[in-house]
Amino acid sequence: MPKIMNAAVVRCGIGKSHMTAFQKVPEHFSLAAICDIDPLRTQATADELRVPKVYTSLDDLCADPAIDVIDLATPPHLHLAQIQQVLAAGKHVICEKPLVASLKDVDALVEVERASGRRILPVFQYRYGHGLQKLKFLHDRGLAGKHYTTNIETSWRRRDDYYAVAWRGKWKTELGGCCLTHAIHAHDILTYICGPVKRLFARCTTRVNPVEVEDCAAITFELHDGSLAGSTVTLGCADEVSRHRFVFENFTAESNTRPYDSPGDPWKFAADTPALQQEIDATLLEFKPDLEHYAGQFVRFHRALSDGTELPTTLEDAYHSLEMITAIYHSSETDQPIDLPLPKNHPNYSGWTPARYRR
Ligand SMILES: NC(=O)c1ccc[n+]([C@@H]2O[C@H](COP(=O)([O-])OP(=O)(O)OC[C@H]3O[C@@H](n4cnc5c(N)ncnc54)[C@H](O)[C@@H]3O)[C@@H](O)[C@H]2O)c1
Numbered sequence: 001m002p003k004i005m006n007a008a009v010v011r012c013g014i015g016k017s018h019m020t021a022f023q024k025v026p027e028h029f030s031l032a033a034i035c036d037i038d039p040l041r042t043q044a045t046a047d048e049l050r051v052p053k054v055y056t057s058l059d060d061l062c063a064d065p066a067i068d069v070i071d072l073a074t075p076p077h078l079h080l081a082q083i084q085q086v087l088a089a090g091k092h093v094i095c096e097k098p099l100v101a102s103l104k105d106v107d108a109l110v111e112v113e114r115a116s117g118r119r120i121l122p123v124f125q126y127r128y129g130h131g132l133q134k135l136k137f138l139h140d141r142g143l144a145g146k147h148y149t150t151n152i153e154t155s156w157r158r159r160d161d162y163y164a165v166a167w168r169g170k171w172k173t174e175l176g177g178c179c180l181t182h183a184i185h186a187h188d189i190l191t192y193i194c195g196p197v198k199r200l201f202a203r204c205t206t207r208v209n210p211v212e213v214e215d216c217a218a219i220t221f222e223l224h225d226g227s228l229a230g231s232t233v234t235l236g237c238a239d240e241v242s243r244h245r246f247v248f249e250n251f252t253a254e255s256n257t258r259p260y261d262s263p264g265d266p267w268k269f270a271a272d273t274p275a276l277q278q279e280i281d282a283t284l285l286e287f288k289p290d291l292e293h294y295a296g297q298f299v300r301f302h303r304a305l306s307d308g309t310e311l312p313t314t315l316e317d318a319y320h321s322l323e324m325i326t327a328i329y330h331s332s333e334t335d336q337p338i339d340l341p342l343p344k345n346h347p348n349y350s351g352w353t354p355a356r357y358r359r
Contacts, residue, residue, distance in 0.1 A: 005068040005092075005302060008033035008053075008061055010082070012045045014096065015073030019049055021294035022071075028302040029069075035061045058082060062089035072096060075167040076175045080105050087116035094121040094301065097184050099318040101175050102351040103326060103342070106319045113315065121301045121311055122318040126185035127192055128296035129263025130289050135246065135253045137287050138269065138280060139193055145249030147194050150221075150229035152244055154183040155237035156259055159209065169211030171357040177213030179204060179328050183233040188321050189244060189263065190221065190229055197324060198224045199339050204332040208236035212357060219328055250276050264292060326352040 007022045007029045009015045015034070022031040033053035036042040046054045055061040061070065062085060070086045071094040072079060080100045086093040099122045100106055113120050126132070138144060156178075167173035174181060179202070191197060199222040204214035215236065221229040242262035246253040251271040255262040269284070271277035291299050300312035327338040329352040342349065351358075 003306070004028065004030050005305075006030050006032040006066050007069045007071060007298075008035060008055070008064075008067045009071045009073060010035045010058060010061065011073045011075075012036045012038075012041050013073060015071070016045060016049075018071050018073050018094075018294055018298075019045070019051065021298055023049065024295040025291070025299050025302075028299050032067060033061060033064065058085060062086060062091070067091060069094060075173055076181075077101065077167065077173045080109075083109060083120060084112055087112055087118050087120070090116070090118065092118045092121070092305070094123060094298070096123045097318075098175055098180050098322060098325070099315075100322070102349065103319060103322055103344075103346075104350045106315055106322060107344075110315055119301075119305065119311060120315060121297070122313050122315065122321075123294075123297065124185065124188050124192075124313045124317060124321075125294045125297045126189060126263050127313070128290070128292045128300075129261065130265045130292060131255055131267030132189060132193075132244075132263035133290070134265075134267060134269070134284055134287050135193060138251070138253075138283060139248075141283060143250060143276075143280060143283060144246075147223070147225050147227035148247045148249065149227060150190055150194065150244065150246045152183075152186050152190060152229060152231035153241055154178070154186045154231070154233045155239075155241045156182055156235055157237055157240055158182075158215070158235040163209055163211055169209065169213055171212055171353045172359070174213055176325060176329065176352070177204070177206070177211070177217075178215050178233045178235050179217050179219075180213075180325050182235065183217070183231065184321060184325070186233075186242065186244070187219075187231065187324055188317070190231075191223075191320060191324070193246065194223050194225060194227060194229075196224050196320065197327075197340050198222050199337055200324070200327050200331060201337040202328040202331040204329065208234065214332075217328070217332070251280055322352075329354060 022029040035055035069092040163169045202219040204217045208215040217233040240259035244255040254268040
């Protein structure tokens with residue numbers, strides 16, 4: 001029986017979903033503590049979720065010898081220093097997206113993680129929806145054939161109330177807009193299934209909200225497998241939708257359109273011929289659903305730590321995700337297509353913030 005790990009979650013925004021996810025898998029994790037700088041909010045959350053320990057400082061939480069893993073659901077600009085602090089305290093770290101502020105920071109974390117003997121889990125919880133996992137299952141079995149195109153839509157709604165939180169909407173603290181904060185999962189899903197991007201062209205603009213960062217974008221991707229993809233992103237959509245439509249030689253895979261659960265069931269798998277449809281339907285009968293969302297990612301993390309196997313998501317995944325972001329912002333700023341992988345001497349290796357917002 002693997003050890004039940006004592007987990008602590010920092011911050012009570014989206015962090016609350018992390019807390020309930022840990023509580024869904026009590027055979028793997030015990031939610032032992034939560035931490036937020038606001039004592040009233042933290043205590044209210046602890047009372048509601050019956051969490052035994054409350055901290056108002058990360059220093060104090062890190063000093064608690066009972067905690068095995070600290071989950072950072074904190075604003076993006078704080079991630080790097082907090083990850084380093086948690087590792088230095090001898091604990092594993094789970095961290096929300098975007099992991100850090102540059103490719104250079106990810107490379108630095110590779111060394112810090114290795115030296116610490118502890119692990120970093122970058123959050124990509126959208127990967128674990130059952131519909132998307134079914135596509136992964138079919139794709140890994142070689143049933144997809146040649147990949148032709150993918151359509152990606154992230155049409156969400158964010159207005160004044162969302163941007164009333166001080167760190168949002170600013171390059172210095174949010175580190176980016178809808179491409180970084182909202183469509184990061186949608187683009188990760190593209191490469192999770194189809195592999196790395198070879199070249200992209202992006203246009204980013206701010207049309208919906210009075211903020212520094214972009215809230216609308218359109219991106220075209222050419223992948224290493226030769227396929228093409230198009231993504232539109234907006235935060236001005238009254239009727240929110242998330243959508244993926246993958247067109248392969250043998251079938252088309254279409255997600256549901258629930259904005260925050262499009263990787264979940266149901267997905268439509270429409271085959272090119274009746275014989276292929278039979279094969280796909282028969283193969284899907286063998287699909288064994290595992291846990292979804294945050295709980296799904298946390299359980300896979302626990303299994304990997306227990307078995308000494310590859311983590312469900314790694315610093316390499318975070319690097320590729322942030323490399324796409326770096327290329328998207330550079331393309332939009334320079335009005336040029338960008339080839340990937342980016343060289344380590346790329347001008348934006350140390351940060352993707354457009355030049356006019358750097359201070
Ligand atoms: N993986 C995902 O799907 C996902 C979703 C949302 C956010 N995130 C990431 O999680 C991190 C944290 O984002 P967040 O949106 O939870 O931010 P946050 O921690 O600032 O929480 C935002 C919400 O919690 C309230 N809040 C938080 N701390 C508070 C405090 N100390 N006092 C009073 N109110 C407080 C705010 O008013 C707001 O409603 C960011 O890196 C973000 O990008 C990831």
